[in-house]
Amino acid sequence: MLRKVLLIALLTLLIIFYNVVPSTMDIAAMVILLGVAIFSTILFFTNKEKQEYLKGQFLKHSNIVILGLLIVHFQLYLDYILGNISKYENFIWANQKAVVKSMTLSTIGLISFYLGYLYFKKPKKVKIKNSNETKYSVKILTYAAALVLAIYFYTVNPLYLAGLYGSEDMGMIATYMALLFYLLIFAIIIQSTRNLRIENKLPANLLEYLKLMNPFLVVIIGIYLLSVLISGDRGPLISFGLSFGSGYFFVKRVKLSFKKGILLIVSGAFVFTFLGLVRSVDKKLSFTEKIQRSFDDDKVNYDNYREINSILPQTKELASSVRTLHHTVNYVPAKHDFLYGRFQFQQITTAIPFFNTFNNLIFDKLSYKYRGSGSFITWIIQGDNPTSGSGTTCIADFYFDFGVPGVIIGMFIFGYFIRMFEINMYGIELPSLLLHTALIIYLSDALYISRSPVLFELRSVVWVFLVLLINKYIINNKIRLA
Numbered sequence: 001m002l003r004k005v006l007l008i009a010l011l012t013l014l015i016i017f018y019n020v021v022p023s024t025m026d027i028a029a030m031v032i033l034l035g036v037a038i039f040s041t042i043l044f045f046t047n048k049e050k051q052e053y054l055k056g057q058f059l060k061h062s063n064i065v066i067l068g069l070l071i072v073h074f075q076l077y078l079d080y081i082l083g084n085i086s087k088y089e090n091f092i093w094a095n096q097k098a099v100v101k102s103m104t105l106s107t108i109g110l111i112s113f114y115l116g117y118l119y120f121k122k123p124k125k126v127k128i129k130n131s132n133e134t135k136y137s138v139k140i141l142t143y144a145a146a147l148v149l150a151i152y153f154y155t156v157n158p159l160y161l162a163g164l165y166g167s168e169d170m171g172m173i174a175t176y177m178a179l180l181f182y183l184l185i186f187a188i189i190i191q192s193t194r195n196l197r198i199e200n201k202l203p204a205n206l207l208e209y210l211k212l213m214n215p216f217l218v219v220i221i222g223i224y225l226l227s228v229l230i231s232g233d234r235g236p237l238i239s240f241g242l243s244f245g246s247g248y249f250f251v252k253r254v255k256l257s258f259k260k261g262i263l264l265i266v267s268g269a270f271v272f273t274f275l276g277l278v279r280s281v282d283k284k285l286s287f288t289e290k291i292q293r294s295f296d297d298d299k300v301n302y303d304n305y306r307e308i309n310s311i312l313p314q315t316k317e318l319a320s321s322v323r324t325l326h327h328t329v330n331y332v333p334a335k336h337d338f339l340y341g342r343f344q345f346q347q348i349t350t351a352i353p354f355f356n357t358f359n360n361l362i363f364d365k366l367s368y369k370y371r372g373s374g375s376f377i378t379w380i381i382q383g384d385n386p387t388s389g390s391g392t393t394c395i396a397d398f399y400f401d402f403g404v405p406g407v408i409i410g411m412f413i414f415g416y417f418i419r420m421f422e423i424n425m426y427g428i429e430l431p432s433l434l435l436h437t438a439l440i441i442y443l444s445d446a447l448y449i450s451r452s453p454v455l456f457e458l459r460s461v462v463w464v465f466l467v468l469l470i471n472k473y474i475i476n477n478k479i480r481l482a
Contacts, residue, residue, distance in 0.1 A: 003043050004118055010036055011111045011408070018104045018404060023097040025087045030077055033103050037074055037110055041066070044114045051122065053426045058261030059249055061418045061425075061443050062117060064242075067265075068318070068450035069113065072393055073106035075312060075319035084309040092323045098330035102322070105329065108404065109395040109411040116415025122423050133430055135195045136476045138188045138214075141467070145184040146220050152177035153227070163232050170231075181224065182236075183460070186243060187467040188217060190433075190440055193247040197430055202252050209248045235448065243444040250425060321391055321451035324377045328396040331380050332403075339401045343373050344410075347455035351462035373397040373453060397453040414454050418442075433472075437465045 014036070022029055044066075049055045076092060079085045085092065093099050156174035170178065192213055196203075203209035210218050221240060228236045249256060256264075310316035332338060342363065349355040363370070369379035378390040398410035421439035424431040431439065438461045442449070445457055 003047055004115065006043060007040060007111050007115050007118075010040060011108060011115070014104055014108045014111070015404065015408075018101065018108065021100045021104055023100075025080070025093070025096050025099050027081055029100050030081055030103060033100070033107050034074065034077060034081065037070075037107050040107075040111050040114060041070070044118070047118065051423065051427055053253070054422060056257065057249075057255045057426065058258050059246060059256040061421050061439070061446050062415075063261070064443070064446035065418055065449060066113075068447045069110055069394075071312075071315045071319050072321050072450040073110065073325070073395060074103075075310065075315060076322050077103050079310050079316075079319075082311060084311060092320065092326070094323060094326035095330040098326050102325045102329045105399060105404065105407060106322075106325065106395055109398070109407045112408045112411035113415035113418075116412035116417075117419045118415075119412075120416050120419035120423075122427070133194070133198055135198050136191055136472050138191050138195075138471065140475050141184055141188050141191075141471055142214065142217055142220075145181055145188065146216075148177050148181045148184060149220055149224055152181060152224075161227055161231055163230060183464050183467055185217075185221060185240070186437075186441060186444075186460070186464045187471065189213075189243055189247055190436055190464070191468060191471065192217075193250050194430065194433075194436065196251045203248065206248055209251065213244075213247070238447060239444040242446070243440055246425075246440065246443050253426065318448075318451065321393055324374075324381075324391050324451075325393050325396045325399075327377055327380050327390075328373075328392075328399055332400060338403055338406075341401050342370070343376075343397060343401050343453070344455060346372060347453050347458060351459040373400045376400065391451055392453065393451050394449060394454050410454065433468055434461075434465050437461050437468065 054060065076085060080087065087093065087096060152174050155171055155177065157168055157171045159168040160170040160174075169175070196212060201212060203212055221244065225237055225240060228234075248254075310319065312319075368384075369376050373392040373396055374389055377392050377396065378386045378388075381390045394411070394414070395407055398406040400406075402409070421435075421442060424435050425439050425443075430436075441457050441460050441464065445452075449457070
């Protein structure tokens with residue numbers, strides 16, 4: 001209880017401070033804010049875990065989400081305090097007058113997340129096992145995924161696959177095929193792990209888990225991820241890896257220790273840094289030539305990596321997303337009014353196919369910049385003719401709609417649901433199909449959700465859930481009738 005009182009007191013002080021923040025990049029103020037963020041994080045992680053199945057479990061939604069929040073919303077502030085970044089880096093700070101205010105907003109959002117997580121109460125009566133649940137085949141979905149992958153390779157832009165990710169589009173048809181492949185694979189992983197839990201099949205190790213999950217599935221996922229790796233993209237490696245790997249812990253109920261978890265993070269950080277260096281090498285070279293060239297420091301083009309110095313070079317690309325928050329706070333509400341729920345509403349309705357056709361009846365302004373917070377920030381930074389997306393952060397997304405109250409309420413609810421996902425993943429024999437879908441998808445993108453709208457993955461949750469329902473009630477019924 002004392003922990004919650006302290007966090008509420010800190011939150012209250014931050015709300016007051018937000019209205020009187022200095023209009024300069026005051027290092028003393030930034031040190032205090034960073035201290036508050038560190039202190040609140042210590043309070044959170046020293047909270048005694050009451051659920052036995054979560055004690056010592058490193059692979060939790062909250063751990064990965066908080067890691068992302070700290071990287072995106074605090075790493076570059078620490079770099080500035082340490083002298084790694086100049087206050088004249090306009091690419092990062094946008095406007096020096098908005099920086100301390102943005103950092104205060106980030107700290108408010110972080111504490112609100114902690115409070116939402118801590119206020120979740122596990123239901124006293126939990127249905128331990130759904131006796132009506134039966135096993136459902138995923139063979140048709142697996143064959144469909146293989147077919148979709150073949151169409152993807154047939155239609156994808158060869159230049160994209162040659163390593164020009166970020167410079168060349170994969171093509172419209174290939175883009176849809178990649179999305180459909182994503183939906184099918186996640187549906188297969190979710191249903192397959194449910195089948196294993198229903199049959200009470202506990203793999204002895206990770207290798208046996210791969211065999212139980214169908215080697216053919218592992219092969220097609222591997223082929224797709226290899227193509228992603230060669231193209232220069234890195235996001236799917238994390239999302240697919242987390243979704244597929246988390247199934248092992250869901251089925252077997254084992255715990256990933258803190259030491260192993262840290263080792264995985266450190267190893268992954270170095271691998272992704274290396275891949276980033278490979279991606280920065282001359283686009284005209286082959287993938288193997290890029291790898292060879294990346295080992296030669298004199299020949300690597302570091303343009304994308306020398307813009308800023310950082311205490312953690314492995315994550316500075318992710319951390320640079322905080323610049324979008326600076327642009328947001330600088331522009332709204334001084335130059336544009338709040339959106340009052342528009343962006344959150346649009347994120348929810350994207351889960352409904354063809355709903356965008358009704359936007360003409362709902363909203364007056366329908367230009368590119370009003371498609372979402374990412375589009376709006378891109379317009380703020382690049383104007384009416386953007387060359388690429390500038391992105392957003394979860395704090396900026398909530399701030400756009402309702403200001404500080406939106407950040408507090410939005411991050412509180414987000415923390416509440418993250419705790420609910422953890423309870424259902426490890427503490428319930430078999431969660432509902434919809435909840436199982438949500439917890440796996442949000443775990444797969446837990447690291448990157450800090451630089452995207454929190455509701456961005458809602459569309460994936462609904463669409464994967466629909467695929468599972470089709471497989472359950474239509475495909476499997478036809479198989480039985482046949």
